[in-house]
Amino acid sequence: MLTLCHRLGRLCLSSKGWFPQSQGYCSQQESVQDVIASIIKTAKANDPRLSNRTGKNPVPSKVRETKKQGAPKVIKGHEESEQTNSVQKCAALSSDIASEAEIETAEPVVMERKRTPVPSQTLLKKKVLQELEGQTDEEAETIAFIKSVRLSQPLAPDLEGYKEKFASFVEKMNLKRLPAVTRIISATQTDYQKYILQQWKLRMIEKLGTQGFEEYQKETFAKGHQLHSAIQQELSDKPAEVTPNIEGYWKSLQLVLPAIEHVHSLEDEISHSLLHYRGIFDCLAIYRGCPCVIDWKASAKPKPTLRDTYDYPLQLVAYAGALNQSDYLLERGIPHVNNAALVVAYENGDPAHIHFLDAAKCQYYWKKWLEKLHLYWVAKSKGDVA
Missing domain, CATH: 3.90.320 (Lambda Exonuclease; Chain A)
Structure with missing residues (x-):
């Protein structure tokens, strides 16, 4: 949870413990889930590309590329740039989190283990005897x-x-x-x-x-x-x-x-x-x-x-x-x-x-x-x- 709070923004200390604080998205009464939901909601409201997409991964590929390449420079003030970076980070984070509906309806994944064909015991014993003892068949x-x-x-x-x-x-x-x-x-x-x-x-x-x-x-x-x-x-x-x-x-x-x-x-x-x-x-x-x-x-x-x-x-x-x-x-x-x-x-x-x-x-x-x-x-x- 501490790592998640670091990713969401700065940390603030209160009498009840640590709470994330990032430009008004956090209060002492809110849980981490509320914070994530609030950030995602704000991200969708500020970027129409996010609100138009539905499904498991609502973040466009360009946003993911931006995350990998680093946040672009903006002309506006430092606070607005920091808020934009925070929104992009949280939006990218939300793409890796499955919803409860997706978990409930997901099909079970069957892992197939590749089996290496094993020679018969008779052939195996014969091979060992030939190699280790130098015997004919x-x-x-x-x-x-x-x-x-x-x-x-x-x-x-x-x-x-x-x-x-x-x-x-x-x-x-x-x-x-x-x-x-x-x-x-x-x-x-x-x-x-x-x-x-x-x-x-x-x-x-x-x-x-x-x-x-x-x-x-x-x-x-x-x-x-x-x-x-x-x-x-x-x-x-x-x-x-x-x-x-x-x-x-x-x-x-x-x-x-x-x-x-x-x-x-x-x-x-x-x-x-x-x-x-x-x-x-x-x-x-x-x-x-x-x-x-x-x-x-x-x-x-x-x-x-x-x-x-x-x-x-x-x-x-x-x-x-x-x-x-x-x-x-x-x-x-x-x-x-x-x-x-x-x-x-x-x-x-x-x-x-x-x-x-x-x-x-x-x-x-x-x-x-x-x-x-x-x-x-x-x-x-x-x-x-x-």
């Missing part, structure tokens, strides 16, 4: 086949050709053995994950020394092996051999083991017939009334959420996917495995955490696993991983 399509494999559904008929192409792709590498799940996850760690692991190693070496850290790693591996052996004995209805160094972990599992029913397999190896990887899963049993792949983990720190378990869920779904695409389940009369359970036992004996992955969570982690597997085979084809 055939190589890109062959490796992209990985992401088309489902967790528990059979392969789509239109992908049968890619199944054979991918098998030939793996055979050309002359691998002595299919890559293990843990190897694939380790080889595809992000830079951030590698940094965190390296910082942890440096802290442990600083605390224990190089030789002490090596002994710590050997002891941790031995504890894990002994714990798995004791669990396997317990679930096989054999006396469990619990050594003193795993007593805390064993106590942590006492509420979990009784909930595991109808154990089908323990510590068995499986390979994926389509994606060509292998792994050893800990347990295949009934948990919560459905077939589950179960993995045991030992930890010194609490892991109450799946986020705290890092890449462990990827291992579980990788094993489940391999089981579903093999004859392993069919030979044992077991339906598809769409659920998994990650059991984390604690060294201090606190109750273990059981992270149950239902079908929806398994599907989510399966996609994450396929992304890592895709990265691995790309790197393997380029010789970036051993």
Whole structure:
């Protein structure tokens, strides 16, 4: 409002505030709208060209040009010249102000946003693979086949050709053995994950020394092996051999083991017939009334959420996917495995955490696993991983 008053004329100060004063067009009782209306009325009375025009923009083009070029010089007195300039300015200002009738009857304006055509996802992925990885169309399509494999559904008929192409792709590498799940996850760690692991190693070496850290790693591996052996004995209805160094972990599992029913397999190896990887899963049993792949983990720190378990869920779904695409389940009369359970036992004996992955969570982690597997085979084809 203050800016508007400046445009209308000089300002005068009263006890109630600032009021525009320009040659008799203002009083303390008048509002700004009254002032504008009075100025426009006076402008029309003094200039017949304004009074003859109607509509949205009553100001002639010449008046607008005058505004841009500056007010012309007049022979009459200074006051009359100033009044004329004020009238012209206010008339030009009024041309930009829509009336209430115009606002009420105005048609809504629809803004159309121009859309840039986006190439299909398949072509986009192929282009990225070609540019960033230097692969041919055939190589890109062959490796992209990985992401088309489902967790528990059979392969789509239109992908049968890619199944054979991918098998030939793996055979050309002359691998002595299919890559293990843990190897694939380790080889595809992000830079951030590698940094965190390296910082942890440096802290442990600083605390224990190089030789002490090596002994710590050997002891941790031995504890894990002994714990798995004791669990396997317990679930096989054999006396469990619990050594003193795993007593805390064993106590942590006492509420979990009784909930595991109808154990089908323990510590068995499986390979994926389509994606060509292998792994050893800990347990295949009934948990919560459905077939589950179960993995045991030992930890010194609490892991109450799946986020705290890092890449462990990827291992579980990788094993489940391999089981579903093999004859392993069919030979044992077991339906598809769409659920998994990650059991984390604690060294201090606190109750273990059981992270149950239902079908929806398994599907989510399966996609994450396929992304890592895709990265691995790309790197393997380029010789970036051993």
